Amino acid sequence: MSSRRKFIQQSALFASGALITATASSWSTSIDEVFPIDYSSIDNMNDDEFWAWVRTCFTTSSNIINLNNGGVSPQPKQVQDTHIKYYEWCNEAPTYYMWRSLDEGREPLRRKLAKFCGTDPEEISINRNATEALNTIIFGLDLNEGDEIVMGKYDYPNMRNAWKQREKRDKIQLKWVELNMPITNDDSIYQSYASAITAKTKIVYLTHLINWTGQIIPTEVMKRIADLAHKIGAEVIVDGAHSFAHTEYLIPELGCDYYGTSLHKWMCAPFGSGLMYIKKDKIKKVWALLSNDQPDGDNIRKFETLGTRSFASEMAIGSAIDFHNAIGSERKENRLFFLKKYWTDKVKNLPGIEFYSPLEKKYSCAIANIGIEGMKGSEIEAALFKNRKVHTVAIEYENVNGIRVTPNVYTSLEDLDELVAGIKELVIK
Numbered sequence: 001m002s003s004r005r006k007f008i009q010q011s012a013l014f015a016s017g018a019l020i021t022a023t024a025s026s027w028s029t030s031i032d033e034v035f036p037i038d039y040s041s042i043d044n045m046n047d048d049e050f051w052a053w054v055r056t057c058f059t060t061s062s063n064i065i066n067l068n069n070g071g072v073s074p075q076p077k078q079v080q081d082t083h084i085k086y087y088e089w090c091n092e093a094p095t096y097y098m099w100r101s102l103d104e105g106r107e108p109l110r111r112k113l114a115k116f117c118g119t120d121p122e123e124i125s126i127n128r129n130a131t132e133a134l135n136t137i138i139f140g141l142d143l144n145e146g147d148e149i150v151m152g153k154y155d156y157p158n159m160r161n162a163w164k165q166r167e168k169r170d171k172i173q174l175k176w177v178e179l180n181m182p183i184t185n186d187d188s189i190y191q192s193y194a195s196a197i198t199a200k201t202k203i204v205y206l207t208h209l210i211n212w213t214g215q216i217i218p219t220e221v222m223k224r225i226a227d228l229a230h231k232i233g234a235e236v237i238v239d240g241a242h243s244f245a246h247t248e249y250l251i252p253e254l255g256c257d258y259y260g261t262s263l264h265k266w267m268c269a270p271f272g273s274g275l276m277y278i279k280k281d282k283i284k285k286v287w288a289l290l291s292n293d294q295p296d297g298d299n300i301r302k303f304e305t306l307g308t309r310s311f312a313s314e315m316a317i318g319s320a321i322d323f324h325n326a327i328g329s330e331r332k333e334n335r336l337f338f339l340k341k342y343w344t345d346k347v348k349n350l351p352g353i354e355f356y357s358p359l360e361k362k363y364s365c366a367i368a369n370i371g372i373e374g375m376k377g378s379e380i381e382a383a384l385f386k387n388r389k390v391h392t393v394a395i396e397y398e399n400v401n402g403i404r405v406t407p408n409v410y411t412s413l414e415d416l417d418e419l420v421a422g423i424k425e426l427v428i429k
């Protein structure tokens with residue numbers, strides 16, 4: 001039986017509401033073996049049937065249309081059930097089931113994540129989110145007064161603030177790159193960063209997919225910038241929070257030394273799950289933020305001394321990877337782009353519409369940020385929710401004044417038709 005079909009059988013079982021009430025003693029038994037049900041017809045689904053089936057795997061509100069999947073994603077029922085099942089096991093005898101039994105899954109999970117990322121498992125640390133991963137790197141590197149950090153004005157606030165703290169405390173110099181978004185010229189993107197890099201640059205900090213607008217810096221441009229940084233002896237940190245499991249790539253293709261992402265965004269893993277990648281030969285030089293007995297050691301596990309936390313949510317990450325793989329990275333990326341194109345095509349020629357995002361495939365995927373002449377982003381957001389119960393998020397930052405619209409794999413075309421109708425009501429008075 002193909003692993004995809006096997007997975008689908010399990011998911012369909014969960015989606016059908018037949019929640020498995022296995023006990024901790026069946027930890028090593030696959031759900032398939034407990035409930036051998038044949039769902040082979042799923043393999044014969046056409047595209048529409050397949051995406052309709054994906055929708056049934058989620059438990060999202062049927063009344064509110066959630067188009068803010070960029071903030072955080074809901075989890076498929078299969079992931080929720082795995083999480084809850086593990087949580088219940090932990091409550092039977094926490095120190096035994098959490099630390100001795102469930103934690104047996106840590107190394108298999110590390111290998112599974114590494115396979116997805118295209119890295120060595122010894123380069124992957126499992127943690128709670130992108131903020132934790134990237135702060136660990138930002139605060140863990142030795143830097144001296146006057147060292148320069150090249151970073152973007154549109155990087156995520158938590159990490160901009162971390163760098164600003166180091167600037168205050170350690171007197172490093174921050175050099176801010178401005179991107180004139182939407183931007184669809186590889187050389188312009190490259191030049192914006194290249195012109196800020198000097199002999200004093202120690203770190204180039206890049207965001208692969210910018211959260212405010214959905215702007216993608218193409219993987220090959222990321223690599224070009226990384227190559228330039230390496231040439232002058234600098235290192236590269238990448239924020240992959242929004243591109244991971246959204247667009248298809250492997251971490252080494254970015255050419256970076258350090259990388260962090262959340263898994264509760266596009267991987268649809270439990271809330272509060274993330275990973276950090278550090279190139280093998282760089283692990284030693286990053287001090288652990290939450291120290292273990294070898295804070296300057298070269299074992300990636302030194303970053304996992306996080307104290308007591310939910311092992312149930314960590315271990316349910318594996319279930320989210322299974323779900324993602326059942327769809328497939330390429331198919332998911334294409335679907336997400338299709339959903340964005342579906343609604344943007346219907347409104348892009350209306351009067352007073354402005355997109356802060358590129359709409360081309362190479363530079364964008366699921367996310368688009370739309371503005372309406374004469375309205376603030378917050379006014380558009382409020383009107384869409386009041387009139388159509390369409391939930392988006394207003395972005396009023398730097399030159400951007402619109403709403404960010406982010407569908408996900410469970411989003412239906414009918415949901416997007418509501419969005420389009422809502423926008424038309426605001427534009428055509």
Ligand SMILES: Cc1ncc(COP(=O)(O)O)c(C=O)c1O
Pocket residue numbers: 070071129130131132156158207209210211239241242262
């Ligand atoms: C680009 C980017 N980086 C980092 C983060 C932080 O993610 P988290 O809150 O999961 O740490 C976000 C959150 O939206 C983001 O968009």
